[in-house]
Structures are given as C-alpha cells and as structure tokens.
Amino acid sequence: MSVTYIDAIHRAMEDLLAEDELVFLYGEDIAGSFGGAFKATKGLAEKYPGRVMNAPISEDAILGVGIGAALGGMHPILEMQFADFGTLALNQMGNNAGAHYFRTGVPVNLTLRMPCGGTPGGGPFHSQSVEALFAHYPGLHVLTPATVGDAYDMLKQAVQIPDPVVFMEHKYLYRRVKAESFTNPDPLPVGRARIAREGEHATIIAFSAMVPEALEAAQLLAEQSGYEPEVVDLRSVKPLDTDTILASVARTGRLLVVSEDFPWGGVAAEVVARVAAEGLHLLDAPPLRLTSKESPIPYHPELWKAHRPSAATIAQATRYLISL
Amino acid sequence: MSGVIGLDQVALRAYRGMCLARAFDTKLSSLYKAGKVFGGVFLGRGHEAVAAASAAFLERGRDVYNPFIREMAGRCVWGDDALLEACRSYFGSALGCMGGKDGNVHWGQPTQGNPAPVSHLGAMLSVVAGMMLAKRLRGEAGGVGVACIGDGTTSVGATHEACNLIAVEKLPVVVVVTNNRYAYSTPNCEEFACADLTDRGKGYGMCTYSCDGTDFLQTLSTMRQAVESARNGEGAQWVVATTLRMCGHGEHDDAAYIPAELKEAYAQRDPLDVARRQLLEKGWLSEQEADEMDAVARDAVQRALAQAQREDPPAPRTVDWRATSWNPQGA
Ligand SMILES: Cc1ncc(C[n+]2csc(CCOP(=O)(O)OP(=O)(O)O)c2C)c(N)n1
Ligand SMILES: [Mg+2]
Numbered sequence: 001m002s003v004t005y006i007d008a009i010h011r012a013m014e015d016l017l018a019e020d021e022l023v024f025l026y027g028e029d030i031a032g033s034f035g036g037a038f039k040a041t042k043g044l045a046e047k048y049p050g051r052v053m054n055a056p057i058s059e060d061a062i063l064g065v066g067i068g069a070a071l072g073g074m075h076p077i078l079e080m081q082f083a084d085f086g087t088l089a090l091n092q093m094g095n096n097a098g099a100h101y102f103r104t105g106v107p108v109n110l111t112l113r114m115p116c117g118g119t120p121g122g123g124p125f126h127s128q129s130v131e132a133l134f135a136h137y138p139g140l141h142v143l144t145p146a147t148v149g150d151a152y153d154m155l156k157q158a159v160q161i162p163d164p165v166v167f168m169e170h171k172y173l174y175r176r177v178k179a180e181s182f183t184n185p186d187p188l189p190v191g192r193a194r195i196a197r198e199g200e201h202a203t204i205i206a207f208s209a210m211v212p213e214a215l216e217a218a219q220l221l222a223e224q225s226g227y228e229p230e231v232v233d234l235r236s237v238k239p240l241d242t243d244t245i246l247a248s249v250a251r252t253g254r255l256l257v258v259s260e261d262f263p264w265g266g267v268a269a270e271v272v273a274r275v276a277a278e279g280l281h282l283l284d285a286p287p288l289r290l291t292s293k294e295s296p297i298p299y300h301p302e303l304w305k306a307h308r309p310s311a312a313t314i315a316q317a318t319r320y321l322i323s324l
Numbered sequence: 325m326s327g328v329i330g331l332d333q334v335a336l337r338a339y340r341g342m343c344l345a346r347a348f349d350t351k352l353s354s355l356y357k358a359g360k361v362f363g364g365v366f367l368g369r370g371h372e373a374v375a376a377a378s379a380a381f382l383e384r385g386r387d388v389y390n391p392f393i394r395e396m397a398g399r400c401v402w403g404d405d406a407l408l409e410a411c412r413s414y415f416g417s418a419l420g421c422m423g424g425k426d427g428n429v430h431w432g433q434p435t436q437g438n439p440a441p442v443s444h445l446g447a448m449l450s451v452v453a454g455m456m457l458a459k460r461l462r463g464e465a466g467g468v469g470v471a472c473i474g475d476g477t478t479s480v481g482a483t484h485e486a487c488n489l490i491a492v493e494k495l496p497v498v499v500v501v502t503n504n505r506y507a508y509s510t511p512n513c514e515e516f517a518c519a520d521l522t523d524r525g526k527g528y529g530m531c532t533y534s535c536d537g538t539d540f541l542q543t544l545s546t547m548r549q550a551v552e553s554a555r556n557g558e559g560a561q562w563v564v565a566t567t568l569r570m571c572g573h574g575e576h577d578d579a580a581y582i583p584a585e586l587k588e589a590y591a592q593r594d595p596l597d598v599a600r601r602q603l604l605e606k607g608w609l610s611e612q613e614a615d616e617m618d619a620v621a622r623d624a625v626q627r628a629l630a631q632a633q634r635e636d637p638p639a640p641r642t643v644d645w646r647a648t649s650w651n652p653q654g655a
Binding site: 024050051055056058059060061062063064065066067068069070071072073074076091092095096098099100101102103104105106107138139140141161162163189190191192239241 | 426435
C-alpha cells in the first residue's frame with residue numbers, strides 16, 4: 001500500500017473526529033459530498049454529521065468563530081481554501097488568537113490548516129508561503145511538515161497543543177510525496193528538527209516542499225562531486241529548533257538555508273540571524289540563503305520553476321558555499 | 325428571565341448599573357485630567373441606557389456578553405465584579421483579570437462568557453458567534469449572545485463577515501448597534517450611505533429593531549424583545565439605538581466637531597435623568613431611594629478606584645512573559 005501526504009491529512013482529521021468529540025471542522029466548501037477544494041475532508045461530513053461545516057467566504061469570521069468555539073471548550077480545525085487567503089485571517093490569528101494567552105491566561109486551542117506553496121500554474125495568489133507572516137506574531141506555533149508521517153503526526157499533535165497552531169500543508173507535496181504507511185518511522189515531538197540526510201561538507205536547512213528538493217540536491221552533489229551535505233528538515237518554523245541547527249553547523253562549518261518564501265524577513269533570514277548570533281565561531285564561510293525571487297510568484301510553469309529554489313539551484317548554491 | 329423577574333426589578337438593576345457607570349466616568353475623567361491614568365480614557369456618557377439594557381436580560385453562566393467601548397453600565401449589570409475589574413484594568417493592577425497586560429476597556433473573563441475584546445473594531449462579533457456555536461455543538465440550549473458595536477463599526481469588513489455568518493447559522497445573537505452619530509470625529513453621512521442602520525440588519529436577514537437610546541424604558545423593552553426572540557430560537561437580532569456621545573471619543577478629545585446645536589438638543593435627554601424620571605413616574609423608585617442609589621454608587625466607585633490604585637502593579641521580573649501555554653521541551 002502507498003499513501004500520500006494528503007491521505008495523511010485526511011486520515012489525521014478522520015482519526016481526530018473519532019477520538020476527540022470536541023473536534024469539528026470549519027471552512028469553505030469542506031462539507032457535503034464535495035469535501036474541500038483539495039478533497040482533504042472528502043467523506044468526513046457524511047461520516048460525522050454536524051461536525052464538518054461549510055463556512056461563508058469570510059476568512060476573518062472563520063478565524064473569529066474558531067477563537068470563540070475554542071473559548072467555548074471546542075477543538076476547532078479551520079481550513080483556509082488557500083494559504084494566500086490566510087492574509088485575511090491574519091488579524092484574527094495574530095492579534096486575537098495569538099495575543100489571547102498572554103493577555104488573559106486562557107489558551108485558544110485552535111488549528112488553522114493552510115494549503116500553501118507553489119504548484120505549476122498556481123500564479124501569484126494561489127502559491128504563497130505565508131509562514132513568516134504568521135510566525136511573526138507572538139503566541140502562535142507554525143508547523144511545516146514535509147513527509148507523510150509528519151503530516152499525520154503533526155496534525156494530530158497540533159490539536160493536542162492547547163494554543164493556536166498554524167498547520168502549513170504544501171500543495172505540491174499533496175499527491176507527490178508518498179510512503180508505505182501513515183506511521184512515522186522516526187516520530188519526533190513538535191519543536192524538534194530532523195536530520196533528513198547525514199553529511200559533513202555543508203548544512204542545508206529546509207522545510208516543507210524544499211525538503212525533497214534539498215534531498216535531491218544532496219544526492220546530485222554526492223553523485224557528481226563527492227560532496228556530502230547534511231540536510232536538516234525544520235518540521236516547524238516556530239518553535240525553531242536552534243539546537244539541532246547549531247549542532248549540524250558545528251559538524252559541517254557551512255550553512256545554506258533554503259526557503260520557498262520571498263526573501264525579505266523570512267524564515268531563512270531568521271535562521272541565518274540565529275546562527276550568526278549564537279554560532280558565528282562555528283562557521284568557516286559566510287552563511288547563505290536561497291529563497292524565491294523578490295517578485296510575485298509567476299503563472300507560467302517555466303517562470304515559476306525559475307522563481308523558486310529547486311534541486312539544481314540548491315546544488316549550485318551548495319557548491320558555491322563549499323568553494324568559499 | 326423577565327418572565328420570572330418583573331420588569332421593575334430588571335429596570336432597577338439596570339438603573340443601578342447606570343449610576344455606577346456615570347459615577348465611574350466622572351471620577352475617571354478627573355483622574356485622567358490629573359495625569360493619573362497611563363493611556364487613553366473612554367467614557368460612556370450618553371450611552372448608559374443602551375449599555376445597561378444590553379446586559380439587562382442576560383444571565384452570567386448561561387449567556388455571552390461582549391461589551392464595546394462605552395458599555396460600562398452594561399458591564400456593571402452583567403456582574404458585580406465589573407466595577408473593581410474596570411478600575412484594575414485602567415490602573416494595570418496585577419490582580420486584575422488582565423494583570424496589567426492589557427488595559428482600559430480591553431478586559432474580559434473569557435471563561436465566564438465575557439470575551440476580552442481586542443482593539444480591532446468588529447473583530448469580536450465572530451468570536452461571539454463561535455462561542456454560541458460551541459454551545460450548540462455541546463448541546464447547551466437556551467443561551468443568548470449579545471454583541472455591542474457602534475455606528476462606525478458597521479463599516480468594518482469583519483463586522484459584515486460576522487453578521488452574515490451569524491444570520492446564516494441562525495445563531496441566537498443580538499447585535500446591539502449604538503448609533504451615537506459619530507465614529508471618533510466622522511459623522512454618519514461619511515460612514516455609510518444607507519437611509520437607516522436597520523437596513524443593514526435587514527440585509528443580513530436579521531430581525532431588526534430601532535429605539536431612542538436616551539429613552540430608558542423604551543430601550544429596555546426593545547432589548548427584552550430582542551433577547552427573548554433570540555432565546556426562543558428565532559435567530560439573529562439587530563437592535564439600533566440612537567443617542568449622542570456626550571463626551572469626547574476619549575478624554576483627550578474635546579469633540580469640537582460635534583455641532584453645538586446637536587449637543588444642545590441632547591442636553592435635556594441625558595439618559596440618567598430620563599431613567600430616573602421614568603422610574604419615579606412608574607413608582608418603582610422614590611426620590612429618596614434614587615438619591616441613595618446615587619450616593620451608594622459614588623462610594624463604591626471611590627472604594628474600587630482607591631483599591632485598584634493601591635494594589636501591586638505587575639512586576640517585569642516576575643510576570644509570566646510566555647505568549648503560549650505550551651512550549652517544546654528544552655525551549
Ligand atoms: C479596525 C480599527 N480601525 C480603527 C480603530 C480606531 N478607532 C477606535 S474607536 C473608533 C471609532 C468607533 O466608532 P463607533 O463604532 O461609532 O463607536 P463609538 O466610538 O462612537 O462608540 C476608531 C476609528 C480601531 N480601533 N480598529
Ligand atoms: Mg459612534
């Protein structure tokens with residue numbers, strides 16, 4: 001049997017509905033026989049009547065309802081149809097949910113699922129990676145799974161964490177990433193990064209859809225040049241596992257951070273800042289970032305491929321880093 | 325509830341809340357002018373009748389109450405701890421429900437049906453919707469949510485999203501719109517173009533009401549009808565109460581933009597005076613009892629303000645700075 005990343009998300013929600021009667025799902029087009037723009041909730045409304053609910057096209061209000069429902073003791077899982085539209089929910093998530101525990105001592109147990117990231121033909125407004133926008137606000141956890149096992153485990157953990165959690169699920173991975181089962185061969189708690197490939201010549205930090213690209217780049221480098229970069233999958237960008245990052249940099253002396261987001265003030269900048277501040281003495285070369293371009297995400301697949309980091313450009317950047 | 329407790333009892337409780345709110349506003353204004361309050365001060369002068377009525381038919385523990393900026397009278401009706409909590413909020417007392425981490429009108433007790441409002445206008449309506457949805461999902465019947473907003477806040481996108489959703493889900497929510505003719509300095513005509521704010525409620529498919537927000541008994545009976553309808557399963561209700569803000573937006577603001585004629589037109593319609601007159605006419609209160617209630621309110625305000633000012637402030641070294649309740653191991 002082979003299962004996909006989106007199967008894992010579907011299964012996690014199905015199991016959550018079965019195991020936790022406080023869980024309900026709320027979002028646009030997720031109910032009925034339709035089951036969501038990406039079919040992540042297909043069949044769940046029929047199986048759990050009244051607990052999978054369609055919302056009007058009101059991203060701000062969807063989040064507000066989630067906050068209120070959480071205050072009322074429920075464990076809402078909210079869906080943005082696309083992470084790009086999550087900007088309309090950013091106020092409620094950052095200013096209301098995010099500030100709530102600090103202001104009142106009462107945690108807001110909600111999970112916000114956001115289908116994110118680029119796919120061919122997605123264009124400027126169905127492709128974005130908004131994790132840095134959400135991670136900017138105090139009070140939120142931002143999870144960015146890259147594997148089938150993490151997609152399953154981390155969605156379940158997201159509901160167990162009593163705070164507002166942003167679950168960034170990458171659309172490019174939905175049906176491209178497969179595994180034998182949902183069971184994580186290497187289960188880790190939220191907040192721990194994973195060494196996705198061991199190496200010695202450089203550390204490549206990646207998350208979400210950049211993890212398979214970085215692994216492919218490492219394979220290319222090993223085959224073509226005999227270099228063995230270490231690939232670290234962050235798994236969550238907030239909390240950010242600085243310890244694992246620094247330990248890897250201590251082994252390799254070189255750092256490349258890859259992110260699909262725009263360059264300005266993103267997760268890559270945060271990682272570089274932390275390594276520079278806490279581990280400058282570990283570096284044998286300046287830390288590098290590889291991000292998408294400083295331009296909106298283009299529609300044509302050839303432009304899109306050139307806009308985002310890929311295995312080829314990651315390999316190229318790693319070669320340059322090792323040459324420094 | 326009004327079926328069990330007579331309207332006279334509800335009216336007296338509401339009037340008591342109004343007296344407390346007015347006494348609180350008067351003292352707070354002086355303290356602000358004396359430089360004793362950290363940030364802004366936002367009063368409810370002119371709003372007391374609507375504010376008190378908005379909470380008058382609710383029951384803490386079963387219902388949800390979401391006051392807006394000028395609902396001090398309603399907060400006092402909602403709970404006896406409101407006066408002290410409001411004082412603690414303004415003075416940032418460590419013992420307040422916000423512990424000095426938020427202040428002025430931004431306080432609440434979210435586990436007791438009173439969500440802590442954020443500044444972003446309109447953002448709390450959908451939170452109230454969610455609290456009522458949670459009750460529905462948990463099978464808790466009979467609760468009503470009252471969410472208060474102002475005329476200007478009907479222009480906010482979040483308000484529209486939430487009101488539409490509340491109506492679509494037929495949630496037992498009463499949206500109380502206090503039209504005080506201004507949003508900060510902006511008059512109604514620059515805020516919306518519909519003939520009447522009840523048009524907005526009708527557009528959402530809500531049952532709408534309008535009343536003179538300076539007329540205590542009229543406002544009270546309007547609210548009773550709206551809350552009862554929501555409680556009886558008739559879905560979302562939209563109440564527009566018209567009054568004038570008889571003060572600045574905040575105490576930093578002299579409201580020079582409100583024409584003198586309008587201020588004069590309302591000079592004889594102070595909700596406290598109208599309410600007192602009406603209660604005397606009904607024979608629900610004597611002159612002496614009214615004076616007593618006033619004096620008791622002023623004493624209570626003095627005591628609460630003194631206590632809040634005496635209490636320890638939050639200490640930066642010992643306060644809980646964590647923004648999340650869960651943190652990864654080792655972090
Ligand atoms: C989204 C948002 N925009 C602007 C403000 C600043 N602001 C606070 S109160 C206010 C006026 C509100 O007017 P209204 O809704 O009529 O209530 P009123 O103050 O008259 O009681 C403004 C503009 C804010 N708090 N939130
Ligand atoms: Mg107004």
